[in-house]
Amino acid sequence: MYDVREWRHVFKLDPNKEIDDELLERVCESGTDAILVGGSDGVTLDNVLELMVRVRRFPLPCVLEVSSLEMVTPGFDLYLIPTVLNTENAEWINGFHFEAMKEYGELMNPEELILEGYCIANPECKAAKLTGALQKPDTEDIAAYARLAGHLWKLPIFYLEYSGMYGDVKAVQKAAELLSETKTVFFYGGGIKTAEQAKEMGQHANVVVVGNAVYDFPEEALKTVEAVKNSV
Template sequence: MTDAFAHWRHVFKLDPDKELSDEALERICLSGTDAVVVGGSTGVTFDNTVDLLARIRRYEVSCALEISSREAIVPGFDLYFVPVALNAQDAEWIVGQHHQALKEYGPLLDWTRVAAEGYIIMNADSAVARLTSANTQLDDKDAEAYARLAEQLFSMPIVYLEYSGTFGDMERVSRIRGLLRKARLFYGGGIDSRDKARQAAACADTIVVGNALYERLDDALATVEAVKSAGS
């Protein structure tokens, strides 16, 4: 299992199903972010994933694939993240898709470059919540229990709090970070300004900026400096 992401504080997430100009991609890859993660909830294919990877590979930024579709597993990424939607009510997104992927690709995987992400989906209106039929009606104890489940029972190296499109409860994020001992806490959702980036970075180990890249590029790029200047 890799720990290459252990130092990441800031990550940009790019969706292969969304349009992004070459100029915008260059600014993203040269922004100083720690890594670029490629992935999305819908519309991700082998063709659009390999196309985006080829464009990113013009730059030296670390690049990971978050596998959301087994048909879109593309060789050539530095790392591969396998999301497990812990609060999904559809078992396909807990073990089903993963089982099928390993039937096809298990013997070919370099496990030193693969890491599991224990996803806790918090926004009922998000595409990922609808896709996985996630139970997002979670109180603090529910969310904390899922985090412990990921780290202590399943030994996942990443716990991912996914608010996807809305800015989350930073007190809850901070509490979950405080109970983790080995896993790294990723936070994603609604980070579209310097201020929100600083707030999230103070509560999580790694922040993930995605939608803002397609809606408010300059503000999204400014989150890199905000996180770096805030320190650890």
């Protein structure tokens, strides 16, 4: 069983975006710790299955981040289940989770399910609009959500998602300091376009997630693996 506490770098691939075989091979053989499959729109069971089969050719964890019940399928190593901490819509806190357990609970391996407390810090991104996280959290808000995830709820993962914009380093550093007192793994994602940015966030977050750069700046994205793993 894979342990997210041992990860430092993850590439997030969107089933709704095209990636050719050559680039996919380079991504999967880059030294990244896992491939996270997930997206906010246009994600279907068919394109999830297609991407999973392609990633499965490589010897690294293939993980599904579940954003809808329709995309759930066997075959992934782990399933990350987001609960959105700063949403105004309770469905994204426990509603869909209840429906998933009711419909698929008997088929699921509990050891493959990992709950991640999501804080969406860019209210303009697709994920924020999808989940109703429409208020931009400031540094103190983010610190409070980190405490909620790590100190109170003791979640396995706290995921600070800036999706499409580079995050506030001071807020990331503050969250990292708070979570260092817990067993909660701190994931950072959003706006990383260069190896230097990845290194900067890697100095604070336990795991750095690189997504859009794979499609927009592939050569620089590939450099982020070593940059994160060499950061302190």
